[in-house]
Amino acid sequence: MMSEISENIRRISFEIEEAKAKYRKSDEHIDIMAVTKTVEPERVNEAIECGLSLLGENRVQEYISKKDFYDKSADVHFIGSLQTNKVKYIIDSVSMIQSVDSLKLANEIDRQAKKHNLVMNILLEVNIGEEITKGGFAPQALDENIFEISKLENVRICGLMTIPPPNCEKFLYKMQKLFIDKKAKKYDNVTMDILSMGMSGDYVEAVKYGSNIVRLGTAIFGKRNYPI
Numbered sequence: 001m002m003s004e005i006s007e008n009i010r011r012i013s014f015e016i017e018e019a020k021a022k023y024r025k026s027d028e029h030i031d032i033m034a035v036t037k038t039v040e041p042e043r044v045n046e047a048i049e050c051g052l053s054l055l056g057e058n059r060v061q062e063y064i065s066k067k068d069f070y071d072k073s074a075d076v077h078f079i080g081s082l083q084t085n086k087v088k089y090i091i092d093s094v095s096m097i098q099s100v101d102s103l104k105l106a107n108e109i110d111r112q113a114k115k116h117n118l119v120m121n122i123l124l125e126v127n128i129g130e131e132i133t134k135g136g137f138a139p140q141a142l143d144e145n146i147f148e149i150s151k152l153e154n155v156r157i158c159g160l161m162t163i164p165p166p167n168c169e170k171f172l173y174k175m176q177k178l179f180i181d182k183k184a185k186k187y188d189n190v191t192m193d194i195l196s197m198g199m200s201g202d203y204v205e206a207v208k209y210g211s212n213i214v215r216l217g218t219a220i221f222g223k224r225n226y227p228i
């Protein structure tokens with residue numbers, strides 16, 4: 001009998017393949033990230049066994065308490081809001097920080113990465129709906145911040161991440177246009193290859209609009225007992 005997690009992953013993979021066949025080039029790759037908040041490591045490892053190789057972590061404390069129990073074959077990206085004083089706890093165990101939402105945070109990541117003699121991959125989080133309740137750079141502030149952050153030696157901007165307002169394709173479209181526009185500017189020391197967009201409620205639409213990492217919690221693991 002198949003477990004709920006493996007059944008979910010099969011269904012999600014199928015839906016993504018379908019959307020990809022319809023809307024995207026055949027050589028494009030779309031990563032499915034397992035978002036692990038509130039999920040016990042055993043169940044996270046089950047998702048890894050089913051073939052997922054990318055985990056998304058929201059909270060430093062929770063990640064630190066769980067990481068030693070994760071199957072080491074998976075890559076980990078940090079995706080939650082990150083205070084500058086906590087960067088030091090994750091700098092040497094994640095391969096990307098997707099939620100960079102200020103120059104101050106980028107500077108601290110650069111400083112800590114330097115200490116560890118590494119270059120940290122980052123995405124800039126964009127507040128595409130310009131909602132006051134959400135973090136991220138305003139679309140119109142992006143150019144000057146890409147320019148400033150691209151000067152830092154120990155971080156590399158790899159693309160953009162967003163949490164758009166729910167149920168509104170308009171913002172996915174807007175985000176795709178923004179991503180293409182920033183990519184076309186060919187900033188030095190910036191590789192605009194990753195658009196991290198799409199969660200359990202909108203991942204099929206996100207694939208339509210150019211996402212190459214969808215971040216899924218509920219769709220893989222089921223409903224969380226308490227919201228974060």
Ligand SMILES: *Cc1c(COP(=O)(O)O)cnc(C)c1O
Pocket residue numbers: 035037058079080163199200201215216217218219
């Ligand atoms: C929780 C979370 C997700 C996944 O949300 P689901 O709706 O459960 O798929 C994706 N991205 C971020 C930044 C999150 O905090």
